Amino acid sequence: MNDLHAKDNIVTRSVKVETSVLRRNDQAALANRQLLTERGIVALNLISSPGSGKTTLLEVTLVRMRERGKRCAVIVGDQQTDLDAQRLYGKGAPVRQIETVSSCHLDAQRVGDVLPEVIDDQTELLFIENVGNLICPAAFNLGEDFKVVLLSVTEGEDKPIKYPVVFSRAKVVLITKCDLIPHIEFDRDKCLRYLRQVNPGAVIFELSAKTGTGFEQWIGYLAELGRQDER
Amino acid sequence: MNDLHAKDNIVTRSVKVETSVLRRNDQAALANRQLLTERGIVALNLISSPGSGKTTLLEVTLVRMRERGKRCAVIVGDQQTDLDAQRLYGKGAPVRQIETVSSCHLDAQRVGDVLPEVIDDQTELLFIENVGNLICPAAFNLGEDFKVVLLSVTEGEDKPIKYPVVFSRAKVVLITKCDLIPHIEFDRDKCLRYLRQVNPGAVIFELSAKTGTGFEQWIGYLAELGRQDER
Numbered sequence: 001m002n003d004l005h006a007k008d009n010i011v012t013r014s015v016k017v018e019t020s021v022l023r024r025n026d027q028a029a030l031a032n033r034q035l036l037t038e039r040g041i042v043a044l045n046l047i048s049s050p051g052s053g054k055t056t057l058l059e060v061t062l063v064r065m066r067e068r069g070k071r072c073a074v075i076v077g078d079q080q081t082d083l084d085a086q087r088l089y090g091k092g093a094p095v096r097q098i099e100t101v102s103s104c105h106l107d108a109q110r111v112g113d114v115l116p117e118v119i120d121d122q123t124e125l126l127f128i129e130n131v132g133n134l135i136c137p138a139a140f141n142l143g144e145d146f147k148v149v150l151l152s153v154t155e156g157e158d159k160p161i162k163y164p165v166v167f168s169r170a171k172v173v174l175i176t177k178c179d180l181i182p183h184i185e186f187d188r189d190k191c192l193r194y195l196r197q198v199n200p201g202a203v204i205f206e207l208s209a210k211t212g213t214g215f216e217q218w219i220g221y222l223a224e225l226g227r228q229d230e231r
Numbered sequence: 232m233n234d235l236h237a238k239d240n241i242v243t244r245s246v247k248v249e250t251s252v253l254r255r256n257d258q259a260a261l262a263n264r265q266l267l268t269e270r271g272i273v274a275l276n277l278i279s280s281p282g283s284g285k286t287t288l289l290e291v292t293l294v295r296m297r298e299r300g301k302r303c304a305v306i307v308g309d310q311q312t313d314l315d316a317q318r319l320y321g322k323g324a325p326v327r328q329i330e331t332v333s334s335c336h337l338d339a340q341r342v343g344d345v346l347p348e349v350i351d352d353q354t355e356l357l358f359i360e361n362v363g364n365l366i367c368p369a370a371f372n373l374g375e376d377f378k379v380v381l382l383s384v385t386e387g388e389d390k391p392i393k394y395p396v397v398f399s400r401a402k403v404v405l406i407t408k409c410d411l412i413p414h415i416e417f418d419r420d421k422c423l424r425y426l427r428q429v430n431p432g433a434v435i436f437e438l439s440a441k442t443g444t445g446f447e448q449w450i451g452y453l454a455e456l457g458r459q460d461e462r
Contacts, residue, residue, distance in 0.1 A: 049280045051386025104366040135335040154385040155282025
């Protein structure tokens, strides 16, 4: 019985601390949200497994948005290294890196710390590239307008129902690396059915950064988001 | 200042609870370890991103090990669904599923709960397929002999230095889906260099479940692990 009580105690304390951590995160998220709203900036929180193509997506997207005269900014989270940030420099948008080290997700406080450095009066869109992780980032609101979840076709069509939390919270789902479909076993129809099952309202784009497939639609969608005060 | 103290308090409590959770996990891991050692079972903890090919690897591995007369057992962790377990039934090894729901990793207690059901006196090898996540599972010892980390070539060659914690803790690294290399940009030499950088002693196999490449070596390696009392 003592063991049981000790266990209950730990669980209760653990839940309490988790709640505190999430509450503090939500307060910081609210502050980020206020700053972004004041500036009329639309913020997207990009979430996916490692290697699903978030950085490649941004490399192409930043160039295309610059061609359209849209001002973007990027915050990149990684457990270690600034490799992703390096890939994104020189694409026409300010980039700030957050190394999370032992943490498995970005939190709103860390985003808030770098936010004033990365946006200015001209910024229209902010991309927040989260740490590669399909589970933990789903729980942390960063103050974004909405979540964009990427799913590479190489990961398999079953991921939406295996990781339903993150897919159900996405406004937009990007199916990436579609050029590889001929070389793998990927059941597109089943994937779309699974996505609709966990998130009937998701906006879905099927993309290939290699061939450019789907980017006209994706870029068009982003351009429409534009500056909130112009809508 | 009050805010700062409150923050420090939360952080201190958070660290303490984390330590407690890890200590309890380690106690359960020790119990698992003792049971496995008593039975002479070698246990492997398989960790990777979602969709790196853990289940496909096991599908092939279980059949090949059965052909060699080696008795295996499997514990499969997933956030939701028993899709992976279903794929592994009928391959000649008992399989038990753990649905972690809100948790981002397997822990030793949950593994310990199903361990007695999945192993018997004949079991030689136990595969524990962790939740698809390259960060959190690295922190939780399940009582395994060693960790096996999978890296699909589609994820990119930079993952070992971007997620160094898990790669540095692996005894074995499996580079999977090597048949896709001709269709993607994957710098094999750089990947191996990065792996050596974070883990000079890692045993590395380059595999394709589609073509069978590398499986002779991988299966041979597993067969050598065999029953500890026979070594």
